[in-house]
Amino acid sequence: MFGLIGHLTSLAHAQSVARDLGYPEYADQGLDFWCSAPPQIVDNITVTSATGQTIEGRYVESCFLPEMLASRRIKAATRKILNAMAHAQKHGINITALGGFSSIIFENFNLQQFEQVRNIKLEFERFTTGNTHTAYIICQQVEQASKQLGINLSKATVAVCGATGDIGSAVCRWLNSRTDVAELLLIARDRERLRLLQEDLGRGKIMALEEALPQADIVVWVASMPKGVQVDANSLKHPCLLIDGGYPKNLETQFQHPEVSVLKGGIVEHTLDIDWRIMQIVSMDVPARQLFACFAESMLLEFEKIYTNFSWGRNQISVQKMAMIGEWSIKHGFQPLLLEPR
Ligand code: NDP
Known part of the structure; x- marks a missing residue:
């Protein structure tokens, strides 16, 4: 059972x-x-x-x-x-x-x-x-939903909010070794843990959330926030794919913008x-x-x-x-x- x-x-x-x-x-x-x-x-x-x-x-x-x-x-x-x-x-x-x-x-x-x-x-x-399954599914969502939107991963910037977490770090490792994602942006609060992750991956730019959002074609949200954040659709790239794997959700905003797509992350x-x-x-x-x-x-x-x-x-x-x-x-x-x- x-x-x-x-x-x-x-x-x-x-x-x-x-x-x-x-x-x-x-x-x-x-x-x-x-x-x-x-x-x-x-x-x-x-x-x-x-x-x-x-x-x-x-x-x-x-x-x-x-x-x-x-x-x-x-x-x-x-x-x-x-x-x-x-x-x-x-x-x-x-x-x-x-x-x-x-x-x-x-x-x-x-x-x-x-x-x-x-x-x-x-x-x-x-x-x-x-x-492990959650991280795998989120990576599949990145790979498959990006195709649905015509985002080419080999030219795309993917930001991971909560990059140093258990799920976030696994997502980074997969995207790094199993896809040809052009750029990885690493977001979390603790700079030292971010630096260690960057060292482990051998790539990735450490950034604050506000700095990363306007640059990202895809944002994976896997931060352990007890309450979601507000994001302005106009501060994002268009098109932009937001995959929210947080529970509770990392995003509080309901987006109406035709070029901002939100996908419930880590759901099968x-x-x-x-x-x-x-x-x-x-x-x-x-x-x-x-x-x-x-x-x-x-x-x-x-x-x-x-x-x-x-x-x-x-x-x-x-x-x-x-x-x-x-x-x-x-x-x-x-x-x-x-x-x-x-
Ligand atoms: P971890 O505690 O391992 O990692 C959390 C990450 O979020 C860390 O990188 C942490 O770094 C970062 N973080 C926390 N607060 C903030 C903030 N305010 N801004 C930026 N980064 C932040 O968590 P898990 O990887 O286990 O889980 C992540 C999320 O996924 C949770 O919301 C969890 O509930 C959800 N989840 C979803 C599942 C599903 O099936 N869909 C399954 C399991 C979990 P730092 O502290 O340095 O900021």
Whole structure:
């Protein structure tokens, strides 16, 4: 059995979802309540592969909210993740993806040191960040959606916002070695980590976001921002492809400009309907088929019976492992989300 540990994007989102899912006692509560709420299994999932194989899974809502980080409720945030992991393990889930901020909190607050959660000794090999598949899918979106817009990668400048992150650095490594992208712009706040990435890649220009945006044909957004930024369409190149892989989204702006295309990053579409209700509440356009690539990673590992933390730690995703999970992704019927024809 596979599992997904998820969370909602804001307190307001959580309140409306609680109402929809039939938990009215959660719906009118503020952040304090969510800080003390225990994890819950809120969905049973059945997925059939393109090969015909069928697997079962569970969705674990951790009750973490990004506002907990913004208001420095770190203890609450870390307990949410550890409790959700213990809950998944207690329910016999073999391989569970740590969605969105779950893996970021795990790494940033070094939760590896808290193995014992009450009577459960966490077996970390039962968990995966899902970031290898996410990075692979985002790279496929760069390669395929650029073609849809007539952007030639060999002449294109690609900016990666969150370049030094786990997903961002993997995207940079792939674009560097598997494509002929003309120019890479590297964006994050910590200059030293940017410099090390640049050294590792042997290329790339380190830039501030405002400086990079007017130069980029494609922007990959994979920064761990609890709240999105506003971008002026007139400050971008035309055409410009924005691939927003953040959860919550990195971009707050709704673009109306005909030459600015926004693609939900790190999202896959399955060839067959999935029996679940959870994707409805995270606003997927086709909730029966579309899902986060990190969640799909735990499905792929279950299909392939690989019960190990395929993606773990930080900045260790290799291009080889991306290619490997990419093969399984195609084999089991997942495709990267692309632009709708206009
Ligand atoms: P990491 O914590 O590993 O990396 C985050 C990166 O963002 C770092 O480079 C960090 O560098 C940078 N960053 C943070 N804040 C800012 C800022 N204000 N401006 C510029 N750069 C910033 O995160 P992950 O790679 O694990 O995840 C990245 C995003 O992807 C998150 O939003 C996450 O929720 C989402 N995600 C999406 C998935 C999907 O399936 N679609 C799956 C998993 C994650 P610095 O601190 O130096 O600025």
